[in-house]
Structure formats: structure tokens, C-alpha cells
Amino acid sequence: MRSAHTVEQVRAAEAELMARMPEGALMQRAAAGLAYAVVEFLGRSYGARVLLLVGAGNNGGDALYAGAMLAGRGAGVEAVLLAPEHAHAGGLAALRAAGGRVVPGPRSTPDVVVDGIVGIGGQGGLRPEAAALVAGLGDVPVVAVDTPSGVDVDTGRIEGPHVQAAVTVTFGTHKVAHLVDPAARACGAVHLVDLGLDLPPAAVTALQAGDVTAMLPVPEPTAHKYTRGVVGVRAGSQTYPGAAVLCVAGAATGLVGMVRYVGGADDLVHATHPEVVVGAGQVQAWVVGSGGGEGAAAALREALADGVPLVLDADALAALDAPLPVPALLTPHAGELARMLDVDRTEVEADQLGHARKAADRFGCVVLLKGRHTLVAHPDGRVRATTVGPPWLATAGAGDVLAGLCGSLLAAGLDPFDAGSVGSWLHGAAAAAASAGGPLQAGDVAAALPRVCRALLA
Numbered sequence: 129m130r131s132a133h134t135v136e137q138v139r140a141a142e143a144e145l146m147a148r149m150p151e152g153a154l155m156q157r158a159a160a161g162l163a164y165a166v167v168e169f170l171g172r173s174y175g176a177r178v179l180l181l182v183g184a185g186n187n188g189g190d191a192l193y194a195g196a197m198l199a200g201r202g203a204g205v206e207a208v209l210l211a212p213e214h215a216h217a218g219g220l221a222a223l224r225a226a227g228g229r230v231v232p233g234p235r236s237t238p239d240v241v242v243d244g245i246v247g248i249g250g251q252g253g254l255r256p257e258a259a260a261l262v263a264g265l266g267d268v269p270v271v272a273v274d275t276p277s278g279v280d281v282d283t284g285r286i287e288g289p290h291v292q293a294a295v296t297v298t299f300g301t302h303k304v305a306h307l308v309d310p311a312a313r314a315c316g317a318v319h320l321v322d323l324g325l326d327l328p329p330a331a332v333t334a335l336q337a338g339d340v341t342a343m344l345p346v347p348e349p350t351a352h353k354y355t356r357g358v359v360g361v362r363a364g365s366q367t368y369p370g371a372a373v374l375c376v377a378g379a380a381t382g383l384v385g386m387v388r389y390v391g392g393a394d395d396l397v398h399a400t401h402p403e404v405v406v407g408a409g410q411v412q413a414w415v416v417g418s419g420g421g422e423g424a425a426a427a428l429r430e431a432l433a434d435g436v437p438l439v440l441d442a443d444a445l446a447a448l449d450a451p452l453p454v455p456a457l458l459t460p461h462a463g464e465l466a467r468m469l470d471v472d473r474t475e476v477e478a479d480q481l482g483h484a485r486k487a488a489d490r491f492g493c494v495v496l497l498k499g500r501h502t503l504v505a506h507p508d509g510r511v512r513a514t515t516v517g518p519p520w521l522a523t524a525g526a527g528d529v530l531a532g533l534c535g536s537l538l539a540a541g542l543d544p545f546d547a548g549s550v551g552s553w554l555h556g557a558a559a560a561a562a563s564a565g566g567p568l569q570a571g572d573v574a575a576a577l578p579r580v581c582r583a584l585l586a
């Protein structure tokens with residue numbers, strides 16, 4: 129599990145550890161990890177031209193000490209101080225002693241920029257002087273210290289100019305901004321340097337392959353199809369029959385014993401998935417709404433009558449009348465969530481964590497907000513982010529496959545929070561496998577799911 133803590137949690141854990149360590153030891157650890165990551169990024173240190181952007185706090189201190197270490201390994205290191213009178217004194221002395229120099233501004237194009245403008249002490253977007261400096265550096269790759277400067281660390285929001293990093297080197301634990309978009313997009317690849325912090329439960333987590341493997345429903349030796357669970361799909365319509373096929377494809381990957389289908393695309397579903405039973409009957413979970421058109425409200429009523437857990441997708445979200453009497457997973461994209469909360473889509477995209485949490489609280493259901501980093505928010509405040517999945521996954525029908533897959537996990541006995549986060553992870557991993565760096569279609573994602581599960585269980 130990858131854990132992302134809040135600034136307050138990090139500061140408390142750091143204070144507790146610092147009280148037991150020699151002064152400055154944590155910063156030395158952080159700086160050593162940072163210097164190592166810069167060398168790894170460049171593939172060398174000797175002769176490399178490194179420019180440090182140094183702010184007023186300890187984030188700048190990390191950059192200065194790392195710069196000293198790089199200068200000691202033969203790099204040419206220059207530092208621009210954004211607040212010369214407040215730059216970290218120890219770090220500055222170390223840089224100078226190692227042969228690094230303070231310069232008024234960039235004099236030539238460096239090989240890499242180290243962004244030590246601001247870390248967990250930041251407020252709002254970059255200030256004008258810092259913003260102009262960063263803009264002036266154009267396409268030079270940036271290694272960000274702890275967080276890309278200018279992003280909101282606890283919410284993942286971006287409210288002004290900010291650094292776009294190729295790599296972010298963070299310390300002690302991940303922060304929310306490393307997992308939640310749009311800030312996560314500004315981080316590039318994230319490296320964690322362990323500081324040995326003793327941390328409480330995290331605000332946001334991200335499942336890793338081992339977590340997903342442990343939660344995969346695996347049949348008992350004595351299992352038969354009904355003990356493994358039956359998932360029902362009420363999706364598709366005359367207008368969108370393909371959604372039924374894709375939703376069924378996501379459900380029929382072998383993670384449950386049986387799939388039922390009820391809707392307006394019987395013949396097509398039967399022709400493409402002969403193993404699926406067409407017609408109502410007993411199920412352990414229903415998936416409702418993908419491509420459901422105007423029939424989605426009726427489909428939701430009928431599914432609710434069975435009293436089993438539900439996945440609500442697409443048109444069923446518009447028909448949702450909260451609170452629901454059964455456990456449920458809602459799977460909106462940003463536009464659908466915006467309609468559910470009566471806000472603009474751009475507001476949801478700018479504050480994905482805030483809106484996912486708000487919806488989970490308001491509707492009393494687990495809410496899966498689809499995006500580059502999908503978020504799964506529980507009404508109790510827990511959030512899981514999915515960080516796997518290529519951009520090629522942004523394709524028509526992929527959401528139908530996801531809804532079906534999550535429904536099959538619900539029917540197999542996972543609760544909505546686990547079903548949403550495991551389903552989203554498997555969906556992203558299957559897309560990565562199907563894509564292999566190239567384009568894909570939604571059906572390819574469903575087809576790759578058994579392969580991904582097999583690799584996890586091997």
C-alpha cells in the first residue's frame with residue numbers, strides 16, 4: 129500500500145523523530161536521497177550543470193545540501209536564492225564549501241533544475257518572482273524537492289503557476305499531492321526517501337499489486353458457480369447496445385461463477401457471450417446504468433427490489449435517489465459527478481479529492497471518480513487513488529467494462545470500497561497490458577483482465 133499523509137501528520141511525525149535525532153540529521157538524510165536521485169536522473173554527476181532554485185525554508189535547505197553533495201561529486205552547481213536573507217544558512221555554507229556558487233539568475237542552460245522553492249510549507253501558486261524564474265527555464269528538466277512548488281500539498285489542487293517536474297523526490301511518506309490530480313500530474317515520477325517516520329493511518333492510499341492480489345476473490349477447492357457469486361448486469365439499450373456487451377465483458381472475466389444479463393440487448397449479449405444467462409434471477413450484486421438510456425431509472429428500481437449491493441453507472445447516476453437501502457458503488461466521470469453535485473465540470477476536475485469526498489458524504493455511498501488517477505472515496509473519509517493505467521485508457525466503453533468488473537467483485541463478496549479500488553487497479557493494469565505502449569479499445573481491456581489476474585496469482 130502506498131500511503132499519502134497530510135502536512136499536519138508529517139510535521140507531527142517529523143517533530144517526534146527530530147527530538148530523538150542529532151540536529152539536522154533528517155535534512156541530511158533527505159538531501160542525500162535527493163542528490164542520489166539527481167545523479168540517477170542525469171546518469172552522471174561529474175561535469176553535470178545543476179541549477180538550484182532555493183526558497184526561504186527547509187525545502188531550499190534540502191536543495192542546498194544536495195547541491196553541496198553533487199558539487200563534491202564533480203557537478204557544476206549554481207544556486208539562485210529567492211529570499212537571500214532567509215536562505216538556509218547551514219546549507220548555503222555547505223554548498224560554498226563544496227565549490228558551489230550563488231548566482232543572481234540562470235546564466236546558461238543547465239542539465240537539470242532542482243526545485244527547492246517551497247515544499248510542505250507552501251501556500252497557493254508560485255509567487256510572481258518564482259513564477260517568472262521557472263517560466264524562463266523553459267524545457268529544462270526539473271527534479272522537485274518534496275513537492276513541485278506551487279501545488280496544494282493536502283488537496284492536490286493547483287491554483288496558479290507551478291513547477292512541472294520530471295521527477296519528485298519526497299521524504300518520509302507520500303503526500304496527497306503525489307497521488308491526486310491535477311497536482312500528481314505535476315510531480316512526474318515520484319521517489320520516496322525513507323526517513324523512519326512513525327506515521328498514523330494515511331489520508332489517501334494507493335493499492336499496489338500485492339494488495340490487489342491479497343484481495344482477489346479466489347475459488348475454494350469445493351466451490352461451485354453459485355458459491356463464487358452471481359453478478360447481474362442491467363445495462364445497454366436499443367440506442368447503446370454496445371454498452372451492454374462491454375459491461376458484460378467486464379463482468380465475465382471469470383472472477384465470479386456466473387453472469388446474468390437483463391436489458392435491451394439480449395441477442396447481442398448472447399451472441400458475444402454465450403456463457404451469460406439472459407434473464408432475471410438470483411444475483412449477489414447488480415450493475416445498473418451503463419448505456420441504459422431512459423430505461424435506467426426502471427432498471428435501478430428493479431435491481432433495488434432484490435436488496436443486493438449495486439454498482440450505479442452512467443444513466444443510473446441521474447436516477448439515484450439517496451440514501452439507498454443497499455451498499456452501493458457509484459462510478460461517475462467528472463461530468464457526471466458535476467451534475468450530481470450541481471457544479472461545473474471544471475470545478476470537479478480542479479478539486480477531484482474534495483468533490484469525490486463530498487459526493488461520498490452526500491449520497492452515503494462509495495464514489496469512484498474516474499480520471500487519470502481514479503479516486504475511490506468512502507463516506508467514512510478514506511480515499512484510495514489508482515495510479516496505474518495508460519492514457520490510452522481514455523476511450524469509449526472503458527467505463528462500461530469497469531462497471532461490470534466492479535460488479536463482479538461485489539458479487540464475489542468484496543465491499544464497495546474494495547470492489548471499486550481493486551476493480552479500478554485491475555482495469556488500469558489490464559489497459560497497460562493491452563496497450564503495451566500503443567492504442568487500445570475497451571474490449572481489449574476486458575480481454576486482458578484474466579491475464580492480469582493470472583500474473584498476480586502466479
Ligand SMILES: NC(=O)C1=CN([C@@H]2O[C@H](COP(=O)(O)OP(=O)(O)OC[C@H]3O[C@@H](n4cnc5c(N)ncnc54)[C@H](OP(=O)(O)O)[C@@H]3O)[C@@H](O)[C@H]2O)[C@@H](O)CC1
Binds near residue numbers: 154190251258273
Ligand atoms: N521538518 C523536517 O524535519 C524536514 C523537512 N524537510 C524539508 O522541509 C520542507 C518544509 O520546510 P519549511 O517548513 O521550512 O517550509 P518550506 O516548504 O520550505 O516553505 C516555507 C517558505 O516558503 C515560502 N512560500 C510559501 N508559499 C510560497 C509560494 N507559493 N511561492 C513561493 N514561496 C512560498 C514561505 O515564505 P514566507 O511566506 O515566509 O515569505 C516560507 O518561508 C519539506 O517540504 C522538506 O523539503 C526535509 O528536510 C526533511 C526533514
Ligand SMILES: [K+]
Binds near residue numbers: 276277
Ligand atoms: K519544491
